[in-house]
Amino acid sequence: MAAWYRLGLISLIFLGLWGCVPGGSIPGQAVAGQGQTVAGRFTKADDGVITDRVTGLDWYVGPNPDNTWRQAQAWAEHLTVGGGGWRLPTVKELQAIYQKGAGPSNLDPVFQVQGAWAWSGELNNAWSAWGFAFYNGLEGWHHLDYANGRLALAVRSHK
Numbered sequence: 001m002a003a004w005y006r007l008g009l010i011s012l013i014f015l016g017l018w019g020c021v022p023g024g025s026i027p028g029q030a031v032a033g034q035g036q037t038v039a040g041r042f043t044k045a046d047d048g049v050i051t052d053r054v055t056g057l058d059w060y061v062g063p064n065p066d067n068t069w070r071q072a073q074a075w076a077e078h079l080t081v082g083g084g085g086w087r088l089p090t091v092k093e094l095q096a097i098y099q100k101g102a103g104p105s106n107l108d109p110v111f112q113v114q115g116a117w118a119w120s121g122e123l124n125n126a127w128s129a130w131g132f133a134f135y136n137g138l139e140g141w142h143h144l145d146y147a148n149g150r151l152a153l154a155v156r157s158h159k
Contacts, residue, residue, distance in 0.1 A: 040053070041053055041054050041108065042108045042110045042111075043110075044110050045082070047081055047082055048060060048061070048081065049081065049082045050110055050111065051158055052096075052097065054096075055093070055096050055097075056157065056158050057093065057155050057156065057157060057158060058082065058155065058156050058157070058158050058159065059089075059097070059111070059153060059154070059155055060079060060081060060082070060086060060153070060154040060155075061111055061112065061113055061151070061153060062075055062076075062151060062152030062153065062154070064152065065113075065114040065115040065149060065150075065151060066115075066147045066148055066149060066150060067119065067147055067150050067151065067152040068144060068145050068146065068147045068150070069119050069129040069142075069144040069145075069146075069150075070144055070145070071147070071152070072088060072119040072150070072151075072152035073088055073119075073121065075152050075154070076088045076121075076152065076154040079154050082159065083159055085156045085157075085159070086154035086155065086156050087121055087154065087155060087156065088119055088120055088121030088152070088153070088154065088155070089118070089120055089121065089153055089154075089155040090120055090121065090122055091120045091122060091130050091131070091132055091139045093120075093155055094118055094120060094131070094132035094134075094139075094153070095132060095137075095139070097111075098132070098134055098137055100137060104116075105134045105135065106134045106135065106137065107134055113134075113151055113153075114151075115149045115150070115151045116133060116134040116135035116149070116151075117131055117132070117133045117134065117135070117149055117150055117151060118131055118132055118134065118150070118151040118152070118153045119131045119150055119151070119152060119153075120132065124141040127143060127144055128141045128142060128143050128144060129141060129142070129144055131150065
């Protein structure tokens with residue numbers, strides 16, 4: 001019985017130390033882009049392109065706070081600022097820039113958005129698409145023709 005006790009104690013000590021190592025992961029730990037603010041993470045160029053040094057992505061904020069999915073998709077595909085190559089983000093990419101408590105929409109203030117729900121490029125089915133609600137950090141879907149307060153954010157790999 002004493003051997004099992006010692007083995008259990010050693011295991012607990014090992015697990016505790018492993019969780020304290022830089023880069024170790026403990027459930028509930030804040031991860032950059034998922035609630036944690038990283039100083040100097042985003043930079044905004046004169047042309048409005050926002051570079052995320054954590055994910056390596058470029059972002060561009062649409063001019064209209066009320067976009068249907070079709071409008072957002074067309075805008076991103078035809079966006080030529082900074083040399084083009086833009087698309088609507090995935091839900092995972094939108095989640096990566098969510099920062100609880102950062103700015104009025106839980107986004108770094110550099111984004112200067114007028115709204116808190118953004119379309120993704122991912123369809124849910126033939127009549128709806130996924131998006132991300134920055135106001136509460138949850139994903140959801142809406143009809144492709146719904147526009148009220150739906151942001152268009154374009155993304156691309158950093159050039």
